[in-house]
Amino acid sequence: MAPDIDRLLRALRVPDFEYRDPVVARSPPARVAAPRPGVLIVAIASLLRGVGRTMLAANLASAVGRRGVPAVAIDLDPRDGVRLHFRAASAAAARALDAPVQSTERCVGYVPFGRDPAGVIETLAGRSAVVFLDTPAEPSPQLEQALAEADEVLVPVRPDPSVADAFRATEALLARWRRPAWRRTRARYLVNQLDARRDADREALATLRALAGSRLLWPAVQQDEAVRAALARGRCVHHEAPGSQVVADLAAIALQLAPARARALKDDS
């Protein structure tokens, strides 16, 4: 239900009034993450290059961390790109091989390619935290491992005419590698680098919304030059342009991933 209808119905105080809202529900069911304490593992996977997997892994970790929930971005991609986003902000060296590299941001760490992700996740066991797995695009053992371990699979999509193909290919891949563990969770889609001035972007968004329904996360992440500028300076986009729309979009996604974590965090302490 759109927020304006919500407020109207509250003002009308007619309990059985059912509004027929043709406006597509903008926000998905509030609960994305399973509300259980422990580590939430989010694999960010896509068969296409350049959709922003690494950027999302690093910046979503940063956004979740700003909500006070420990977050770690683990790089499973041999290109080892996550590191670049924390270049300016990371401490000199890891304290131990099996612990994430601490960034200077509160609650945020990352693990460069080559470490054993299982070991790192072990160290987090028992705490409430969100782990983002950055995966390689091509089918590989790392990708398979990530999909096997993940509680949630987040598929970034660029809003271009190939969106329907990307959707079908991803669904087919996930069906092939289906594991009993993710019988409940299916992939959620996230539009990245949206520029709604372009007709093609708006059409692609509508196509994906029709295909993925409520599995399309909202809001879409806007295209923003600040992302590239942040990468050039080796930091997360929040530090580059805190007032930008892309930071607000990432924060809104983080809010959907982390509320249950935040509650669990309170329960832990």
Place this chain on the structure above:
Amino acid sequence: MRPPEAPIRDAPRAAVIAHPALRRRARARWTRGRLLAVASGAFAIACLGLFVVTPLDLRTQIALAAGTLLLALLLGRRRGRAATLALVLVSVAVTGRYLYWRISTTLAADWSIDAVLGGVLLAAEIYSCAMLLLAYYQSAAPLRRRPVPLPPDPSRWPSVDVFIPTYNEPLSIVRATVLAAAAMDWPKDRLRVHLLDDGRRDSFRAFAAEAGVGYVTRRDNAHAKAGNLNHALAVTDAQFVAIFDCDHVPVRSFLQVAMGWLLRDARLALVQTPHHFYSPDPYSRNLGTAGRVPAENELFYGVIQPGLDTWNASFFCGSCAVLRRSALEDVGGIAVETVTEDAHTALRMHRRGWRTAYLGVPQAAGLETETLAAHVGQRIRWARGMAQIFRVDNPLLGRGLGLSQRLCYLGAMLHFFSGIPRLIFLAAPVAYLVFGRHVFNALPLAAVAYGLPHLIHSTACNARIHGRHRHSFWSEVYETCLAWYVAVPTTVALLAPRAGRFNVTTKGGRIGAPFFDAGIARPALLLAATNLAALLAGVWKLVSGGGEVDSLAINLTWALHNLVILSAAIAVACERPQARESQRVPVRVPAMLRFADGRTARGETVDLARDGASIALGSAAPLSRQQRVWVSIFSFGEERPLPAAVLGYEGSSVRVRFLGLTLEEETHLVRVLFSRADAWIGWTRGHRREHPLRTLAAIARHGAVGIGRALALSWRPPLALLPPRAIRPVRRAS
């Protein structure tokens, strides 16, 4: 057969009393209840009559007055409808006693000047007392209707024709209404929007085609708006008709909210919703009271229409309503005999046994008249129309109406005859203070002992009933502004109801510079000068000892009160500039700016208009004037960036002007701006309950400031360039 275990409470009433024994019992109970009501009513009226006519000596009368005031004070501390009704009863008793005393003892039975003047004053007083009683009756138990849910299956929803009549309004105003009407949430195959253009303009025809709505026009303009609507009725066929004046933009939920009652009750002819205005009316704009003092029309839509609805007498207001086609056809379409076709149509529907409903949920918003002169012109039309109906289709006479409906219509029509009585009250103190005439043939102390309780009770009672919808004494200001102008047309319409033409209310114009409209304020200026002279004469008499001190005191107080009200009425004629032709509406929704270099900034809209927006950014962004940006407003539906240029910025807030929007972009903007279902919901929020004396002081302050402004503005001759037109507003291109 009904299953025996079914609870009898859920059975339809007819089924319950179908059994002969039950029916007998029900009839007996009903008769008993009826008898009891009649008996107690008769007893109450007898008591009231006794209270009204019992003669008392002056001292006892003073004690009685003090007693009623004490009673009212005690009752006033209680909340709830019962206490309000008790207060109304006390007020009615006190007013009745005053009026009886006034008629029985204060009239001189001769043809002296004193007696004639006294008779005129008494007539005015009788009028206002009658209006007081009718108003009490109307608002005894306001019906706060809530919407009724529609059938869950949208395929069973009826078809609706939306009529948007226009004559000479600019396309820029009509566009928003058409686009928003077409965007209402209703099955698309059963929603047909028609632009009814009596101006026969090609630009309107082209726009209708572009927007995909119907365009209806006719060869002549017979019967103005009513004729236009009737013509459209003849060429369309949906079950229901929604009518919007061309500046009333509906929100997207309008039909789903308003239609429920019409589907539930097959004899319901129409559902009227309030006329909300997103621009301030001339009073609140020129006095600067917007947001603090309720708008002028709020009393009608907040108190009077719900009150009328109780008596099945709420009426059609020409716009923002849904009507049943069969009911319209039953009364021969929209009435064409008078210039207030809306109220007359509703009256005819009531005569034919149709019901009407008022739903106090603002689901559309329009533009107020932008000058006092235009407002006066509009009210002259209403007053003339109501007087015409009073003559050609008098609600007291004729078939089909119940007693309460007759009383309600009588109240609605008599209200517009307030001009002459108001002028009499404004002029009355002069008779004694200047000319030494005793229009009040009684001891001054007696006049106070009878009259003051009447005034106090009625003021306090009205303050309680009107609550946050009208503050005390403001009615007097509004009436004073209009008094002279409605006095003549109502009288003429009473004598010759067929004379005169329909005048279109001008809207959406722009006032360039502040000016004092001396033409429209002339009657108030004259009366103010008279009262000031009376005040000075009275003071001189007081000082020189040339009159009775108590009579002087009463009349001086009266003249002073008149001056306060008149000064406020003069202050309203100081027209303030209207900043922009497309009114900015405060809207708080998330927004984004996208810059040419590919960066973005997150913000929230502060206000929005058809041509621009103010946006508060989360943090300062690199901005420059005339910089090209794209504005995305995330209200609902899909994102559609609007091209814009930066007009100015300060800190993290930025003002932008939209550049050359396409029809799709304009539709998106109109939806964001006007279509939000909750856009006008908090229409009375922020108004506080008032204290009558404090309100009077505030009016005096507004008046004093306004007189100063009027003097300052009159001193500067160049401003006379703007024509200070009296009744006929000048159209300005917008």
